[in-house]
Amino acid sequence: MSGGQDFDIWDIWLPDVANGPEKGHVLCALEDIGDGKGLEFTFGTEKEPFEFFVYRRKNEVFAYQNACPHMYVPLNLKEGVFTEKSGQYFLCNFHGALFQIDDGKCMAGPCRGRSLRSVAVGIEDGKVIVL
Numbered sequence: 001m002s003g004g005q006d007f008d009i010w011d012i013w014l015p016d017v018a019n020g021p022e023k024g025h026v027l028c029a030l031e032d033i034g035d036g037k038g039l040e041f042t043f044g045t046e047k048e049p050f051e052f053f054v055y056r057r058k059n060e061v062f063a064y065q066n067a068c069p070h071m072y073v074p075l076n077l078k079e080g081v082f083t084e085k086s087g088q089y090f091l092c093n094f095h096g097a098l099f100q101i102d103d104g105k106c107m108a109g110p111c112r113g114r115s116l117r118s119v120a121v122g123i124e125d126g127k128v129i130v131l
Contacts, residue, residue: 011117012065014130017043017050025130027054030061030123038082040066052119054128055082055090057101061128063119064104068092070111075099090116 014020020043021027033039033056044050051066051074066074070092076082077093084091089107090099097109104116120131 012050012052012119014043014119014121018045018048019043020050021130023130027121027128027130030056030059030126030128033061033128034080036083036087037080038076039080040076053082054119054121055101059123061121061123062101062104063121064090064116065119067117068095068097068111069106069114069116070095070097070109075116 015023027041028039033054035056035058038053038055040051040053042049042051052063053066054061054063066076068075071094073094075090075092082090084098090101092109095110097111098107099105099116100107104118106112106114121128122131123129
């Protein structure tokens with residue numbers, strides 16, 4: 001199995017989310033996500049939705065809860081667009097915070113030093129799956 005994020009402890013395991021998918025659940029094919037783009041997913045309940053995105057960089061994927069740790073608003077304004085123009089950082093379009101793609105750490109903005117919450121996903125046989 002391959003992926004992108006290399007964490008010993010994930011922040012969020014989707015099987016633990018209310019109405020979340022089981023381990024091994026296929027979220028999408030890797031090719032469904034354009035290189036340098038993200039795909040959004042929602043699980044949970046109507047009252048408490050859990051929204052996250054999977055971002056693709058070549059043959060790696062990185063998944064995070066779609067919530068800036070500053071005010072918990074979604075990072076993106078446009079569907080699938082999560083980075084600033086250079087593609088080097090995720091951008092919170094509301095407050096201008098910049099986050100490293102590899103680990104979600106905020107490098108600039110009102111939440112400097114905090115991090116996005118990582119979601120446990122990986123790649124298996126060309127598909128993005130729940131870990």
